[in-house]
Amino acid sequence: MVEKDIMVQIKGMHHRIKRVMQQNISDYNLTFGQLRLLLVINKYPDASQKELAEMMKFTQGAMSLAVKRLIELDMIKQVPLELDMRYNRLVVTDKGQSMIDNYEEELEEIDREMLKGFSDEELEVLSLFLGRINSNLDGMNKSNDEQNLEI
Numbered sequence: 001m002v003e004k005d006i007m008v009q010i011k012g013m014h015h016r017i018k019r020v021m022q023q024n025i026s027d028y029n030l031t032f033g034q035l036r037l038l039l040v041i042n043k044y045p046d047a048s049q050k051e052l053a054e055m056m057k058f059t060q061g062a063m064s065l066a067v068k069r070l071i072e073l074d075m076i077k078q079v080p081l082e083l084d085m086r087y088n089r090l091v092v093t094d095k096g097q098s099m100i101d102n103y104e105e106e107l108e109e110i111d112r113e114m115l116k117g118f119s120d121e122e123l124e125v126l127s128l129f130l131g132r133i134n135s136n137l138d139g140m141n142k143s144n145d146e147q148n149l150e151i
Contacts, residue, residue: 017110024106028099029073033058035103037066038075042092042100049090075099 018032025035033056040052047055053063067090070076075096078088092100115123 017114020110021107024110025103028075030075030099033062034066034069034075037063038070038092038096039100041076041090042097045091046089048087052090070096 022032025032028035030038037052037056037058040055041047044052044055049063049067050060052058053060056063058066067076067078071078073095074093076090077093079091081087081089118126
């Protein structure tokens with residue numbers, strides 16, 4: 001059954017991509033969740049910690065642990081809000097920004113390596129097929145209340 005073979009290949013690609021990416025972030029002692037949080041903080045600098053937790057689908061406990069770890073690694077810092085000193089805003093540090101910049105460069109290199117050997121026409125066809133798969137998945141997600149966190 002060709003459908004099963006395709007799904008096995010997609011799952012295999014996902015696993016291998018995740019492994020390559022984990023190797024690239026292991027130097028920073030980050031998990032994927034922590035990295036994703038760092039990227040979301042960078043993209044939404046005015047969001048509260050509660051709003052970030054909702055975007056990430058983190059519990060408050062998981063969010064607190066991730067924030068604590070990113071602070072320990074000097075990737076982010078807490079800055080009191082000027083309007084209400086009881087609350088803090090999360091800010092990416094210079095070290096965190098440097099990590100993000102390096103990570104984005106590594107992602108571009110991974111993308112190039114994954115797609116090398118494909119012609120422009122083949123890439124366009126592949127993009128159409130993957131877009132259709134994503135549309136099918138969106139159609140299956142009836143409670144499409146998740147924010148699209150393209151980071």
